[in-house]
Amino acid sequence: MQVLAAGSLRTVWTSLMAHFPQPVQTLFGPAGLLRERIEAGEPCDLFASASLAHPRALLAAGRALAVLPFASNQLCLTVRREVWREGDDWFSLLTREGLRIATSTPGADPSGDYTQELFTRMGSAGESVRRRAQALVGGRDSAPIPPGKLAAEWILRSGNAEVFIGYASYGEKLRQMDGLKVLDIPPPFNPRANYACAVISPQAQPLADFLQSVQAQAILHQAGFSAYSRE
Known part of the structure; x- marks a missing residue:
């Protein structure tokens, strides 16, 4: 079975597939770019999107048989520890002039789209942050993230930015890394990232059902994901 899956699922996917009885070959990437590959005719039985x-869109175009939500995520802020000051929170760091802010790429990667929604929810302050933010990962021409590295870790430690906005599911791993600090973004500012799979061929239905199972949901929860939400 051929699967195309959002890059943010990479770290949990091996654990999930260890409990699925059929062999699965998976390629990871930004969900927007993966959808384009499916539309261009790339073989795929199941598409797991962030x-x-x-x-x-695939279902509406007649390229998918069904769409099943299976998890959700949110955003968090990761910063280089030396720029954090006592009393800082996510808002003060994003609005501090002089700090470089890195994000994923809107359109190509849902993480970038959710980040743009975050800026909108911040009101007038968010418009200034939007202008300063740079999309450094998740795009067609973005430099590849080195194997074994998280995007926030690589961007911040390489000196390309002081602040990175990414998925909260990476938060626990990032909190364990020297020199980095993770800050939560509270509701109602933080958009809910709902994950869903598109069943492209009938043979992929058992995998879609498995992703919604109690066993898979427990694995996803342990990896920092939440249950699907209709926010």
Whole structure:
């Protein structure tokens, strides 16, 4: 079975597939770019996306048989520890002039789209942050993230930015890394990232059902994901 899956699922996917009885070959990447590859005819039985929009687009175009949500995520802020000051929170860091802010790429990667929604929810302050933010990962021409590295870790430690906005599911691992600090973004500012799979061929239905199972949900929860939410 051929699967195309959002890059943010890479770290949990091996654990999930260890409990699925059929062999699965998986390629990871930004969900928006993966959808384009499916639309261009790349073989795929199941598409696991970090956004409902991309599987629904395939369904509307007659390229998918069904769309099933299976998890959710949120955003968090990771900063180089030396720029953090006592009393700082996510808002003060994003709005501090002089700090370089890195994000994923809107359109190509849902993480970038959710980040743009975050800026919108910040009101007028968010418009200034939006202008300063740089999309450094998740795009067609973005430099590849080195194997074994998380995007926030690589961007911040390489000196390309002081602040990175990414998925909260990486937060626990990032908190264990020297020199980095992770800050939560509270509701109602933090958009909910809903994950869903598009069933492209009938043979992929058992995998889609498995992703919604109690066993898979427990694995996803342990990896920092939450249950699907209809926010």
